[in-house]
Amino acid sequence: MNSRGRTGTVKAALKRTAIDLLYPRRCMICHGPAPWGEYICPECEPELPVIESRRCRKCGKPVEDFEALCPDCEKNPHQYDRGIGIYRYDSVMREAVSYLKYKGRREYGEAMGIYAAESARSELMTWNPEIIVPIPIHPARLRERGYNQAEVIARAVSEESGIRMAPDALQRKDTTSAMKNLSVRERYSNLSKVLVAGPGLSGIRSALIVDDIYTTGATVDAGARVLRDAGISRIYFLSVCIGGGFMVSY
Numbered sequence: 001m002n003s004r005g006r007t008g009t010v011k012a013a014l015k016r017t018a019i020d021l022l023y024p025r026r027c028m029i030c031h032g033p034a035p036w037g038e039y040i041c042p043e044c045e046p047e048l049p050v051i052e053s054r055r056c057r058k059c060g061k062p063v064e065d066f067e068a069l070c071p072d073c074e075k076n077p078h079q080y081d082r083g084i085g086i087y088r089y090d091s092v093m094r095e096a097v098s099y100l101k102y103k104g105r106r107e108y109g110e111a112m113g114i115y116a117a118e119s120a121r122s123e124l125m126t127w128n129p130e131i132i133v134p135i136p137i138h139p140a141r142l143r144e145r146g147y148n149q150a151e152v153i154a155r156a157v158s159e160e161s162g163i164r165m166a167p168d169a170l171q172r173k174d175t176t177s178a179m180k181n182l183s184v185r186e187r188y189s190n191l192s193k194v195l196v197a198g199p200g201l202s203g204i205r206s207a208l209i210v211d212d213i214y215t216t217g218a219t220v221d222a223g224a225r226v227l228r229d230a231g232i233s234r235i236y237f238l239s240v241c242i243g244g245g246f247m248v249s250y
């Protein structure tokens, strides 16, 4: 338990305890067994690269003291209203995310979701979104990986915050067009074409998009545009990591 405390429901806590008995969790930083009931070793927790500096008032990226918006948000009118990422995408988080995505360490996603929800508790209370929407991954990745890492994170955020999970609100069409060689702008327009709104969104006014990494915002923007077209007027995002540069991550 860290100093920020936890708000998870009793049901969620019991479920986690049952899972602990069956599969002892590993710490996402040292990859050793995590202490009983914990997600990260107490010695490893200080290594989490929490962003403590001033943040861009739109996307939450770290900014210089005199800036209200980061250079990205100065240039791009984003499709979402506001968002926040919790950790810098440094070598520690890069490794943790890669274990989550490529080495089957699903529990790292749970840990990330719990920590992200705790860290963004005041934002979540202010924004008060009705549903939590994970960014879907490519169907081929899903088949190969067995889970969508953003959905694992989003479920933990949902259990921790009590906000309803809407796992199918955004869906990804099965396209095989390689996006590797496309520019950021081309990827963005491509992504807008592959994401579609799922059923059950009528009457929903606000949503929180959840993803593992926010870089340029292209992915979140594509999702936000689809949700806005489906009638949702207030759209926020919560990402575990926030990176700089122009690398779009899937």
Ligand SMILES: [Zn+2]
Pocket (backbone or CB within 6 Å): 027, 028, 029, 030, 031, 032, 040, 041, 043, 044
């Ligand atoms: Zn550790």
Ligand SMILES: [Zn+2]
Pocket (backbone or CB within 6 Å): 056, 057, 058, 059, 060, 061, 069, 070, 071, 072, 073, 074
């Ligand atoms: Zn920004």
